[in-house]
Structure formats: C-alpha cells, structure tokens
Amino acid sequence: MASEETRTLKSPTVRTSAAHDAREPGGPPTRAWTTRLLVLAIVLSALNLRPAITSLGALLEEVRDGLGMSGSVAGLLTSVPPLCFAVFGVTAPRLARRFGPGAVVCAGMAAIAVGLLIRPYTGGTAGFLAASALALMGIAVSNVLMPVIVKRWFPDRVGSMTGLYSMALALGTSAAAAVTVPVTEALGGDWRSGLAVWAALAATAVLPWLPFVRERGAASTEQSHATPAREDAPAREDAPALRITRSRTAWALAAFFGLQATAAYITMGWMAQIFRDAGVPAGTAGLLLAVTMVMGVPLAFVIPRLATRLPTQGPIVLALGICGLAGYAGLYFAPAGGAWAWALLLGVSNCAFPLALTMVGMRARTGAGVSQLSAFAQSTGYLISIPGPLLVGVLYQHSGGWGLPIALMVALMIPQMLVGVLAGRDRTVEDEAAR
Known part of the structure; x- marks a missing residue:
C-alpha cells in the first residue's frame, strides 16, 4: 500500500486554507505564518496530554498518604485516565463538527489548566478525582482530535506530523516524571504545589489555538471560503456514513490501542513504586520513570515515519512487544540491579502508542474516516484498558509484592502483539465497512 503521505498528496484542504489566508481582508496572516502557528499549537497541546x-505517578505515595488512600483506591485513581478518555473521547467528533476541531482543542487545554490547578486543593479523594476528571476530559477530546487535525491540515505529512506531536507528547510525559519530585522539593516539599504547577503549561497551550476558534474553527472557515468545485468535500467528510463497527481492522486497532494503553498506564502509575519498593530512592525512581517516558521522544518521531513507509506494521508491533516482555522479566528478577536497562526496554515498548496513532491515519482514506476510526479506536481502547491499573493495585495490596502484577503485565503483552499484527495489515476501514 502506498503510504498515507503519498495517497493524500493532492488533498485540497491545505490549498483551500491558503486561499482563504490570501483573501482575508485587513492584513491577513500568510499561509506560512498560519502553518507555523498551527504547528506550535499542536506541539504545545501534545506537551500537555500526559503530565x-x-x-501524579511520581508523587503517588505522597498523594496516598495525604488523602488517606488504600492501595485499591490508588489503583482506582490510576484507572481514572482511561475511563475519562473512553467516556469523553467518543464525544470529540460530534463536538468538532459543531464547533470546529480548533475550538474543541482550545477548550480542552483550558479544562486541563483548570483541573490541574484545583485538584490538589479540593480537600479529599472525591474532589481530587473530580478535578482530575475535568483535566482528563480536556485530554480525552484532544487525544481524539490530534490525528484528525493532522489529517485535515497536513494531509501530505501524516507520518512526520504524527511523529512531531508524538515526540512532544513523550517529552511532556517524561519531563513531568523527571522534574515533579525536584520541583516539589524546591517548593517546600508540598505535593500539592508540585502537582498544581503543571497548570501553567496547559494555560500556555490555550493561546495559539485562539485564532483557530473563530467562525466555528478553521474547518468551517475552509468550507465557507471553498471554491464551488470543493464545497462538497467537507460535507462528505462530516457525513456519518461509515459503519465503523463492521470493520475488523477497526476492532483490531481498538484492541491494540486498549492493550498498549493498559501497559502504558500501569507503567506511568506503578513503575516508580515498583522501584521504590525494591529499595531505589524516590528521586531516582522518578528519574527511571522519566527515562522510560523520554525514550518516546526520539522513537515517537522515527516510528511513525517508518510505519508509513512499510506496507504492514506487524514487524514493528512484534519488536516493541519483545522489548516489553524483556523489561517485565527484568522487573521480576532484578528490579533494582538492572533498573536502568528495564526502564529503557519499557520505554521502547511504550512506543506502541505513536504507532497506534499512525495506524489510525493509515487505516482510513478520508478525514471523516480518520475521525470516526480515531474516536472508535481510542474510546473502545481506553474502555479495554480501565481494569488493568486497578487490578494491579488490588493484586499488589493483597499479595504484598509485585510478582502477580508483573505476571499480569506479561500476560497482557501477548494478545497486544497479536491484535497489533492484525491492525497493521494493508487495508482501510472504508473498504471493510462497505462489504
């Protein structure tokens, strides 16, 4: 199959937007300026999708002590992100059709900022969960719409732009893991201040989206200024004609997304605690988690570009899965002795996330197909991932060790590799749904 970048090279969307920029009265921004601003908006948004x-993972023990949580409740806390992503992510395509994707992502960044600012100061577990849900709601809609925005505005650069925002996402993830503990110590050791400081980054991400909010977002602007020959293209993208549940590839991609998310949230929520229980100091455990996350910075840029150049993505899926199995084995047999090696291997394995996002763009031909596939795969996938982190907390509390939780992680990696190979086959959901 030709890469998505080749297939969509002649998409009219960017040219229409450029024409609008050229015609806008009163000193319009150039196409290059608009493109740079949109790239900045995407990068800043991606930086805010995981901190x-x-x-929270870096300070989980302090939060548990401060709020009086048991291990099971802490496991529930680590399951809240995928629950919110599943519940709120499915609304993203409808919101984008009504308000425009730029406006929805802008509102999502504002929700993240408000949620992160108030959640440490709510005074109890229930309030902490509610404020976390507000922030995660903003993350959920942005998660779903990032592939849609890339497909719509950068149809000839799906691989490179997916790699760019995946790299920024990994950078934000690793930075939060690495510096949260030192920042907390610099602010007097108060975990509340250490968590709230990340609201500033989200507030910054609101600003570059503001020019794309007007007139129901850039999508509607493009439609209203399109030439007659192109007027029906956005309308066709918005038509919900695709019956996504008829596609086996969509189901395989949803399962792959869910299982890789399970592994990622177990890692983000519990890996630092695994190292701390093995005798690793808290600051070093945070750095180890940061190493795991920072592996995604270079690889999140390389893997999508490689994936778009291969007819099938199964070999990449298998290579990432083998790294994950090796990392889990290391955590079981020598968690402290080989800690840095296990952190590196699990960091490579977690790059299944940018691969899954890339396959969302490759397994659909149209913007509407990408929107539906992204919402379906992410919402269904995050539903699949909900029990994993919670079950790890329960097993950890009742077994008194990490043997059973790590065995669970290994058991989940096998089907992840199988469904990933199926999702990586050379086909599109439009063709499968039409049969």
Whole structure:
C-alpha cells in the first residue's frame, strides 16, 4: 500500500486554507505564518496530554498518604485516565463538527489548566478525582482530535506530523516524571504545589489555538471560503456514513490501542513504586520513570515515519512487544540491579502508542474516516484498558509484592502483539465497512 503521505498528496484542504489566508481582508496572516502557528499549537497541546498522569505517578505515595488512600483506591485513581478518555473521547467528533476541531482543542487545554490547578486543593479523594476528571476530559477530546487535525491540515505529512506531536507528547510525559519530585522539593516539599504547577503549561497551550476558534474553527472557515468545485468535500467528510463497527481492522486497532494503553498506564502509575519498593530512592525512581517516558521522544518521531513507509506494521508491533516482555522479566528478577536497562526496554515498548496513532491515519482514506476510526479506536481502547491499573493495585495490596502484577503485565503483552499484527495489515476501514 502506498503510504498515507503519498495517497493524500493532492488533498485540497491545505490549498483551500491558503486561499482563504490570501483573501482575508485587513492584513491577513500568510499561509506560512498560519502553518507555523498551527504547528506550535499542536506541539504545545501534545506537551500537555500526559503530565496530569505522570506527575501524579511520581508523587503517588505522597498523594496516598495525604488523602488517606488504600492501595485499591490508588489503583482506582490510576484507572481514572482511561475511563475519562473512553467516556469523553467518543464525544470529540460530534463536538468538532459543531464547533470546529480548533475550538474543541482550545477548550480542552483550558479544562486541563483548570483541573490541574484545583485538584490538589479540593480537600479529599472525591474532589481530587473530580478535578482530575475535568483535566482528563480536556485530554480525552484532544487525544481524539490530534490525528484528525493532522489529517485535515497536513494531509501530505501524516507520518512526520504524527511523529512531531508524538515526540512532544513523550517529552511532556517524561519531563513531568523527571522534574515533579525536584520541583516539589524546591517548593517546600508540598505535593500539592508540585502537582498544581503543571497548570501553567496547559494555560500556555490555550493561546495559539485562539485564532483557530473563530467562525466555528478553521474547518468551517475552509468550507465557507471553498471554491464551488470543493464545497462538497467537507460535507462528505462530516457525513456519518461509515459503519465503523463492521470493520475488523477497526476492532483490531481498538484492541491494540486498549492493550498498549493498559501497559502504558500501569507503567506511568506503578513503575516508580515498583522501584521504590525494591529499595531505589524516590528521586531516582522518578528519574527511571522519566527515562522510560523520554525514550518516546526520539522513537515517537522515527516510528511513525517508518510505519508509513512499510506496507504492514506487524514487524514493528512484534519488536516493541519483545522489548516489553524483556523489561517485565527484568522487573521480576532484578528490579533494582538492572533498573536502568528495564526502564529503557519499557520505554521502547511504550512506543506502541505513536504507532497506534499512525495506524489510525493509515487505516482510513478520508478525514471523516480518520475521525470516526480515531474516536472508535481510542474510546473502545481506553474502555479495554480501565481494569488493568486497578487490578494491579488490588493484586499488589493483597499479595504484598509485585510478582502477580508483573505476571499480569506479561500476560497482557501477548494478545497486544497479536491484535497489533492484525491492525497493521494493508487495508482501510472504508473498504471493510462497505462489504
């Protein structure tokens, strides 16, 4: 199959937007300026899609003590992100059709900022969960719409742009894991301040989206200024004609997304605690988690570009899965002795996430197909991932060790590899749904 970048090279969307920029009265921004601003908006948004989770993972023990949580409740806390992503992510395509994807992502960044600012100061577990849900709601809609925005505005650069925002996402993830503990110590050791500081980054991400909010977002602007020959293209993208549940590839991609998310949230929520229980100091455990996350910075840029150049993505899926199995084995047999090696291997394995996002763009031909597939795969996938982190907390509390939780992680990696190979086959959901 030709890569998505080749297939969509002649998409009219960017040219229409450029024409609008050229015609806008009163000193319009150039096409290059608009493109740079949109790239900045995407990068800043991606930086904010995981600090709400990994900053909490770095301070989970302090939060548990401060709020009086048991191990099971802490496991529930680590399951809240995928629950919110599943519940709120499915609404993203409808919101984008009504308000425009730029406006929805802008509102999502604002929700993240508010949620992160108030959640440490709510005074109890229930309030902490509610404020976390507000932030995660913003993350959920942005998660779903990032592939849609890339497909719509950068149809000839799906691989490179997916790699760019995946790299920024990994950078934000790792930075939150690495610096949350030192920042907390610099602020007097108060875990509340250490968590709330990340609201500033989210507030910054609101600003570059503001020009794309007007006139129901850039999508509607493009439609209203399109030439007659192109007027029906956005309408066709918005038509919900695709019956996504008829596609086996969509189901395989949803399962792959869910299982890789399970592994990722177990890692983000519990890996630092595994190292701390093995005798690793808290600051070093945070750095180890950061190493795991920072592996995604270079690989999240390389893997999507490689994936778009291969007819099938199964070999990449298998290579990442083998790294995950090796990392889990290391955590079981020598968690402290080989800690840095296990952190590196699990970091490579976690790059199944940018691969899954890339396959979302490759397994559909149209913007509407990408939107539906992204919402279906992510919402269904995050539903699948909900029990994993919670079950790890329960097993940890009742077994008194990490043997059973790590065995669970190994058991989940096998089907992840199988469904990933199926999702990586050379086909599109439009063809499967039409049969």
